Amino acid sequence: MPEHPESPPTAESTSVSVQPGGPTRGKIRPPGSKSLTNRALICAAMASGQSVLSGTLRSEDTAVMIDSLRICGVSINVSQAGRMIQVDASTRDVNSDAPHELFIANSGTSIRFLTAALSAAGGNHHLSGVERMHQRPIADLVDALAGVQIGSIQTQSPGGCPPVAISSRGWSDQPVSVGGSVSSQYLSGLMMAAPVALQTRRAQSGRDASSDSIRIDVIGELVSRPYVEMTASVMRSFGANVAIEDVDPDAVDSVSLRVIVSGDGYRGTEYAIEPDASAASYFWAAAAITGGEVTVLGLAPDAMQGDVGFCRVLEQMGCTFTSDADGMTISGRASRGIDVDMNQISDTVQTLAVVALFADGPTRVRGVAHNRFKETDRIGDLACELRNLGATIEEHDDGLTIHPPEQGVTPATLETYHDHRMAMSLSLAGLAAEGVRVLNPSCTGKTYPEFFADLETLIGRPHRWC
């Protein structure tokens, strides 16, 4: 395909090259959080009354959630270019003879949250996705549900992966046990489903059981813990009672964390979504790579999203981090290599890895073995592309060590493995190095369709598309 320098992106664009320049300076507000949008959609869809969600994300991951809930009868009206969503759950109808066929593409949150919520609500459902989704484990969640659900639930790919087939009449009154070492989304899904299960039980028994509760025990390690607090926070905004107790954080085969959910079910509400903190990491990284200054508007250190903690990581690398009423600012270059546990903020590992290419010493990333189960193997495939940029990489079971290229980042055409975060992070290398080209840029549509347009506005110069 001939190259058309500086022509705007089209759906057919097969690669993008971010152009090097001076320090990146500016302010930017990323779109709404994927994690919060999909949680609020689940709670609103299972609530009594109507909800209005503002600041929502419009992307593939939220579209598959909305489409699936609509198939289950929920009325959803999207307006303001996707930034406002009205939900009316009074039309919800989970009971149909033929299974609801739900296509989830590659959205982990959607398949995990819907599997749990629909198991709790009852009915027949079949959830499938793209090829990679059928390689992403969901066995810990399905096993947890099989222990409590009345009816059947099965995975249909090797290794306990989707599709998932559900035929449910709600949950029994047994406690739930779940593993949390592969993904926290299983626990989040069960937590959000619990008020639904209580309601299904009440409707079936016809008795007022408002003092009932559901106990969920996590057995052994729990990864990505901040997302669990986020889940509890969203549930409370929709009227649920949630108590989280750390039992033994070091437990291996016994209970590490216990969650108790009670209350009368979700109530519709008005809910405002924070800008996406994982998306914000790319803009903070742009400042850190170029020695500029970038403020991400609408986020604060006490945001619900743990990924705002990425600023503290950049601070360790030598950047200055400040925050005020407008947002969170990173300035100065990330010059120091560091040794860091990213278990709680694993979606920012790829961003950090690209920043680390420009540091003066090696960076060791720990605690993210679970990154191998995401949109792609975010340890092995990331190592491969960083090597293409000239870095020396040691791959570990739980992460990687990045030795920056001694002669500077080398020109390369990089694969993205259909992983939005691979595309967004790797492209940043082009801010400070010639000839970095990223293939398949449209895969950012999973969580951030406007990413390259927003980056162009921030850095003030056009990318090259071809």
Ligand SMILES: O=C(O)C1=C[C@@H](OP(=O)(O)O)[C@@H](O)[C@H](O)C1
């Ligand atoms: O609950 C959530 O919204 C998410 C949890 C994380 O997954 P894991 O718990 O699998 O690490 C994260 O990677 C994902 O993008 C969103």
Ligand SMILES: C=C(OP(=O)(O)O)C(=O)O
């Ligand atoms: C891991 C991610 O997404 P999910 O698990 O929701 O597909 C992500 O957005 O980086």
